[in-house]
Amino acid sequence: MAEPIDEYFTATVSAMAASPRKRADDQPVRDDTSLTTRVCLALFDVALGSRHLDLAARWLRAQGKGYYTIGSSGHEGNAAVAAALRPTDPALLHYRSGGFFLARAAAVGGRDPLRDVLLGMVASVDEPMAGGRHKVFGRDDLNIIPQTSTIASHLPRAVGVAFSIARAKKLGVACPWPDDALAVCSFGDASVNHSTAVGAINTAMHSAYQGVPMPLLFVCEDNGIGISVKTPRGWIEHTYGNRDGLRYLDADGCDVAATFDAAAEAASWVRTHRRPAFLHLRMVRLMGHAGSDYEPAYRRPEEITTDFDRDPVLRTAELLVNQGALTPTEVVERYEAKRANVIELAGEVGDLPQLDSASAVMKPLKDILEEAVAAYPASLAAAVRSGDPDAPLTLALAINRALHDILDRYPEAMIFGEDVARKGGVYGVTRGLLGKTSSARVFDTLLDEQAILGLALGAGLSGLLPIPEIQYLAYFHNAADQIRGEGATLQFFSDRQYRNPMVVRVAGYGYQKGFGGHFHNDDSIAAIRDIPGVVIASPARPDDAAAMLHTCAAAAKEAGAVCVFLEPIALYHTRDLYDDGDDGWLAAYPTEGVPIGRARTYGEGADLTILTFGNGLRMSLRVAHRLETLGIGVRVVDLRWLAPLPVTDMVREASATARVLIVDETRATGGVGEGVLAELLEHGYTGAVERVASRDSFIPLGDAALDVLLSEDTIEAAAIKLAGGRA
Numbered sequence: 150m151a152e153p154i155d156e157y158f159t160a161t162v163s164a165m166a167a168s169p170r171k172r173a174d175d176q177p178v179r180d181d182t183s184l185t186t187r188v189c190l191a192l193f194d195v196a197l198g199s200r201h202l203d204l205a206a207r208w209l210r211a212q213g214k215g216y217y218t219i220g221s222s223g224h225e226g227n228a229a230v231a232a233a234l235r236p237t238d239p240a241l242l243h244y245r246s247g248g249f250f251l252a253r254a255a256a257v258g259g260r261d262p263l264r265d266v267l268l269g270m271v272a273s274v275d276e277p278m279a280g281g282r283h284k285v286f287g288r289d290d291l292n293i294i295p296q297t298s299t300i301a302s303h304l305p306r307a308v309g310v311a312f313s314i315a316r317a318k319k320l321g322v323a324c325p326w327p328d329d330a331l332a333v334c335s336f337g338d339a340s341v342n343h344s345t346a347v348g349a350i351n352t353a354m355h356s357a358y359q360g361v362p363m364p365l366l367f368v369c370e371d372n373g374i375g376i377s378v379k380t381p382r383g384w385i386e387h388t389y390g391n392r393d394g395l396r397y398l399d400a401d402g403c404d405v406a407a408t409f410d411a412a413a414e415a416a417s418w419v420r421t422h423r424r425p426a427f428l429h430l431r432m433v434r435l436m437g438h439a440g441s442d443y444e445p446a447y448r449r450p451e452e453i454t455t456d457f458d459r460d461p462v463l464r465t466a467e468l469l470v471n472q473g474a475l476t477p478t479e480v481v482e483r484y485e486a487k488r489a490n491v492i493e494l495a496g497e498v499g500d501l502p503q504l505d506s507a508s509a510v511m512k513p514l515k516d517i518l519e520e521a522v523a524a525y526p527a528s529l530a531a532a533v534r535s536g537d538p539d540a541p542l543t544l545a546l547a548i549n550r551a552l553h554d555i556l557d558r559y560p561e562a563m564i565f566g567e568d569v570a571r572k573g574g575v576y577g578v579t580r581g582l583l584g585k586t587s588s589a590r591v592f593d594t595l596l597d598e599q600a601i602l603g604l605a606l607g608a609g610l611s612g613l614l615p616i617p618e619i620q621y622l623a624y625f626h627n628a629a630d631q632i633r634g635e636g637a638t639l640q641f642f643s644d645r646q647y648r649n650p651m652v653v654r655v656a657g658y659g660y661q662k663g664f665g666g667h668f669h670n671d672d673s674i675a676a677i678r679d680i681p682g683v684v685i686a687s688p689a690r691p692d693d694a695a696a697m698l699h700t701c702a703a704a705a706k707e708a709g710a711v712c713v714f715l716e717p718i719a720l721y722h723t724r725d726l727y728d729d730g731d732d733g734w735l736a737a738y739p740t741e742g743v744p745i746g747r748a749r750t751y752g753e754g755a756d757l758t759i760l761t762f763g764n765g766l767r768m769s770l771r772v773a774h775r776l777e778t779l780g781i782g783v784r785v786v787d788l789r790w791l792a793p794l795p796v797t798d799m800v801r802e803a804s805a806t807a808r809v810l811i812v813d814e815t816r817a818t819g820g821v822g823e824g825v826l827a828e829l830l831e832h833g834y835t836g837a838v839e840r841v842a843s844r845d846s847f848i849p850l851g852d853a854a855l856d857v858l859l860s861e862d863t864i865e866a867a868a869i870k871l872a873g874g875r876a
């Protein structure tokens with residue numbers, strides 16, 4: 150079915166009168182603009198390409214060959230934003246910024262971007278960014294970082310990229326963006342209300358307010374609607390038009406010349422002042438939200454058709470005709486020539502191969518983990534030692550020392566989060582790090598977990614090695630999408646061309662005696678455990694913690710891995726294991742590295758194998774100690790890595806006794822134990838198995854916490870029952 154906007158364009162242009170004037174190509178295309186006719190013609194060509202891609206998307210869909218029909222129609226003016234920037238300015242784009250993508254590609258040359266966008270629509274393996282995994286605007290040599298479908302989730306990352314331009318230079322770290330680059334991110338008018346966007350804009354302003362360089366251009370592509378919900382008239386201007394610390398510029402985004410001028414002014418201001426600006430472009434949305442969207446269900450017919458006259462492709466054509474740069478006939482010829490070009494390409498790509506197996510789909514994930522496993526430092530003897538190598542350390546001190554060493558080992562490493570710098574962390578884990586290095590590498594952030602993780606996402610992309618801290622596990626959930634949707638997916642959706650290495654330290658788990666209630670004793674990691682490709686370290690002992698932190702840093706650095714490092718708060722300052730004063734939970738700094746996916750076994754008991762981690766390790770060792778006096782021989786296995794699980798070690802140690810007790814301090818439902826049980830059974834373990842876990846509850850305040858958290862008594866009773874007549 151012909152699109153009304155398609156027919157309207159041809160009919161309207163055909164009815165125009167040719168102008169007797171003829172502007173020189175290098176003259177402004179209109180008296181009130183700095184946009185030259187030459188550039189305007191180039192932008193018109195880009196706009197035609199973008200429009201015909203949208204039409205081709207529907208054509209492909211109608212034939213059952215295309216999978217993506219969200220288009221850029223009505224937003225083609227964003228091509229002028231690209232023209233006002235430099236191709237070396239990192240860009241994180243709205244899904245309607247097709248004009249921007251094509252304009253930058255045209256400026257840089259190389260691959261045919263029209264074909265590439267079509268390859269994305271048909272999920273072809275030949276698509277150069279995602280390789281058939283998604284339809285994205287992204288290309289490495291264009292410095293366009295691919296986005297996800299989650300609106301606004303790229304904005305915290307954009308803040309991180311903008312922040313990192315100057316920070317990388319300050320640290321002498323090679324950065325993919327030039328010193329005078331600015332970062333640009335675009336988004337819709339509904340998206341700007343998302344807390345992720347609001348938080349990112351706030352973070353940018355908060356940074357700039359303190360004089361931290363923040364060369365970030367926010368571009369709001371305001372078409373007045375989000376799917377079917379109208380943005381209140383004037384809302385964007387009302388909200389962002391007058392914010393101290395955020396330069397506001399606006400333009401009619403349907404007028405390519407006005408858009409170019411405003412974008413050029415905004416870019417020049419951001420580049421010079423290294424402060425954030427907000428460019429508000431008023432646009433229209435043509436052809437609905439997506440191919441599947443039936444617009445008349447929520448918009449009156451005249452509302453839809455009124456926008457036809459604001460169509461930026463039509464308006465650009467009109468401008469070029471009025472100035473004598475093209476005749477109406479030439480416009481229509483170009484329009485039809487572009488259609489023919491795009492449809493021909495679309496016809497070519499429709500039957501190209503798609504990903505055809507799970508292994509093909511998952512290759513980036515497999516490669517990340519393989520490289521991550523290979524990356525650990527086998528010996529830590531050469532690590533720069535920041536203290537007496539033989540001194541017994543608590544868990545907190547061991548992590549602290551490892552962080553010192555990692556700062557020495559990796560000049561690109563940065564440690565940041567709430568309270569990590571001056572205070573040295575709520576539990577003192579990062580104490581003294583600031584004094585050892587500069588505030589450029591160890592710093593306090595504002596109180597916003599999305600911003601902390603977004604900073605890490607952008608910093609990792611920019612050559613830095615971010616080690617953000619989330620103060621409590623409960624508050625990871627507050628910002629989980631920055632890892633689940635953004636961090637963990639980047640290598641997958643860019644076929645590993647973009648990486649955001651990081652080690653996210655998260656203080657968590659229960660058993661803080663007499664302190665905190667649920668939000669300081671959260672025992673659920675279900676929201677992390679199922680994320681493909683993410684490495685989860687869960688150390689319990691001081692020596693393991695230090696070695697595993699080194700491993701995570703290496704995995705992040707070498708494989709670009711996203712590593713989550715779970716620190717059991719209750720063990721931070723624990724000294725004893727069996728008896729008061731035995732110092733059994735202290736350990737010297739490790740000399741050997743710990744590979745990802747390798748467990749550690751304590752004892753050789755032949756009657757029972759306990760598989761556990763975190764606080765469960767200490768509780769299990771204590772239980773095992775008591776069972777020994779009853780004549781029950783127990784071996785206790787610390788899993789250490791919760792993703793990937795140490796399956797080989799688990800099965801071997803389980804089979805050695807054929808009686809397995811899984812000791813899991815996380816919740817029974819969705820807890821780690823479920824995965825351990827499944828892996829054992831799927832990998833050939835045939836013996837007896839029992840599982841004890843914490844209850845499916847939130848953690849109450851005070852001693853009542855012990856009623857729902859897994860206890861030593863429960864472990865002991867289950868162990869004795871399972872070991873049966875051995876006692």
Ligand SMILES: Cc1ncc(C[n+]2csc(CCOP(=O)(O)OP(=O)(O)O)c2C)c(N)n1
Nearest residue numbers: 245298299300337338339340372374375376
């Ligand atoms: C976090 C999130 N919630 C919901 C959606 C579903 N969704 C996709 S686009 C969209 C509307 C966005 O409107 P706007 O920001 O104005 O952009 P436009 O499509 O108008 O250019 C919604 C709700 C999403 N992608 N992400």
Ligand SMILES: [Mg+2]
Nearest residue numbers: 337338374375
């Ligand atoms: Mg909108």
